């Protein structure tokens with residue numbers, strides 16, 4: 001399943017930027033999205049998609065963006081514009097009504113999601129998970145944190161295969177996956193129990209191995225080839241953090 | 255030096271080891287043979303200090319490394335001292351590394367070693383274990399035998415003083431077997447190695463000492479030959495394939511030499527020597 | 536000499552959380568096969584909560600959504616607080632001994648669904664305007680067109696779509712921990728609170 005993940009390898013400056021800088025940037029965009037008016041939200045979304053194009057990940061980012069945001073955007077416009085009762089409902093045709101404040105609200109909510117989605121997609125499509133984890137380790141975050149992000153990504157394929165093997169095996173042994181809901185629930189149990197049991201056995205054994213290899217023996221780990229960092233990027237991260245704090249204070253005090 | 259003193263361990267329902275004592279000096283190469291369920295993996299885990307508490311019950315005795323129990327050492331010291339290569343390689347991959355090279359560097363990185371040291375160890379181990387061509391692969395996509403070699407490599411990268419390998423040859427083809435043995439042979443002379451196995455074929459000719467684990471007890475009958483020809487050992491483990499083959503021939507036709515317990519060949523090398531002698535006679 | 540670094544979690548619990556996250560993600564796969572009207576995306580979270588407590592459960596929930604966000608759908612990360620609450624509440628219930636009998640477990644499932652509704656509703660309304668772009672929107676639309684407020688429409692929908700899933704997930708976990716051999720559960724501190732009183 002890693003193959004279907006969003007990351008697209010590349011050489012753009014965004015690919016090369018330190019993942020911590022990129023994630024700080026992403027958080028800043030998310031916080032800022034709660035302060036921008038609707039038109040700005042849509043314009044900035046478009047700019048971010050264009051940046052994606054410039055970084056060579058445009059195709060996959062735009063494709064996923066459309067796939068993920070289209071149903072939502074439609075739903076939010078229909079729901080707020082035409083369904084949710086509001087005081088300024090105007091009739092259009094027969095039973096069809098619309099509300100201007102509803103449409104405005106839809107544009108705000110839809111624009112915000114669009115912006116958050118576009119920027120998250122840009123972040124994940126230009127950041128290899130392995131690089132992100134090296135950056136976290138190099139910044140001396142607790143080793144447990146990078147483990148919890150890395151391990152599931154690595155185990156996913158293995159467990160997907162295992163789940164498939166279990167369901168094939170149980171079905172050849174006569175487990176039926178149709179029938180009444182009650183029968184199907186029984187089937188679910190027959191499938192889940194072996195998967196969970198093997199998962200627990202793995203966890204048990206792996207914890208011994210991790211400890212034996214010195215995992216978390218020290219509160220930090222050395223990272224060979226840490227992602228490049230520059231003084232400018234460090235400065236940028238701090239500035240963005242201060243900016244976010246100011247925005248948050250503004251939203252709270254407003 | 256590791257010392258096992260009268261180790262009694264087991265699980266809620268059963269005792270597995272009933273008084274095992276063992277002393278392994280620096281640089282010794284040991285093989286411990288035992289049938290399925292004889293307690294090899296259990297002993298291996300206790301030797302490496304993996305078990306304490308939980309379902310693993312210690313009733314008497316213990317293991318000492320240089321006179322102190324494992325609990326007295328820090329995790330860093332332990333990681334740099336003893337490494338256990340488990341029986342099921344897929345479970346012994348850390349699940350933290352995206353590539354084979356990262357997996358090998360994982361241990362040394364955890365110990366906070368200097369950058370250059372880690373790179374040197376990683377590259378040396380990759381080369382020594384013939385894993386260079388796999389360096390960029392996802393560990394979980396390797397074959398069973400490749401994973402077995404990777405787990406051995408990851409353990410070696412920590413430069414332990416004691417290596418314990420639990421049935422390390424089960425997934426390996428004959429070439430990989432002899433290669434793994436040669437990697438173990440190339441370890442510095444002060445490293446002790448213990449291999450657990452179910453049959454004597456691979457470890458004979460490599461081990462300095464041979465032990466048999468049976469019914470919760472460990473025994474060493476003086477020397478390797480005496481051990482292998484002990485009737486209880488023959489009954490549980492069986493003779494080496496080469497020896498069995500010679501006994502068959504012996505029975506069928508008279509051979510040039512008088513073969514007995516003291517000179518029956520145990521390994522291919524010995525067998526070849528005997529055959530050569532009988533040809534020239 | 537025994538200067539073992541103090542960490543909040545055992546490495547054992549960390550390894551458990553990692554596989555539980557994978558179970559959360561893979562669980563849906565069985566669902567595709569069986570076509571049951573449930574999500575099956577928090578079995579791992581509830582399992583961790585019962586074995587290792589509320590904090591571990593909460594962490595399992597958060598990371599599940601963050602990882603889904605990283606590899607499939609970034610929007611999932613917005614619902615991380617919901618997943619957190621599932622793990623947290625399940626862990627607190629387990630601590631209080633509410634995973635001991637089958638009926639307690641059913642009630643626990645309902646309580647978990649109620650608690651997650653409390654967190655999910657504000658997120659859905661404030662950030663997503665009450666819709667998600669999925670089939671559930673039809674229910675929200677229906678409730679609000681028959682005169683419910685937006686908050687109660689979303690709350691009904693969220694609770695209604697979650698209650699069966701959470702009760703079933705809780706029951707599956709309850710059944711599992713009762714039949715697991717001790718060697719797989721040894722060392723998880725919280726299990727004792729869910730053991731049926733002998």
Ligand SMILES: Nc1ncnc2c1ncn2[C@@H]1O[C@H](COP(=O)(O)OP(=O)(O)OP(=O)(O)O)[C@@H](O)[C@H]1O
Nearest residue numbers: 265270288289290291292293294295296297309718
């Ligand atoms: N965690 C456990 N809980 C309960 N019993 C166990 C556990 N692990 C092993 N046993 C039992 O202890 C005995 C010894 O097991 P062990 O795994 O050490 O044998 P082994 O010699 O390694 O066998 P094999 O050659 O099959 O690997 C067996 O009877 C086994 O069933």
Ligand SMILES: [Mg+2]
Nearest residue numbers: 294295341420
């Ligand atoms: Mg074994």
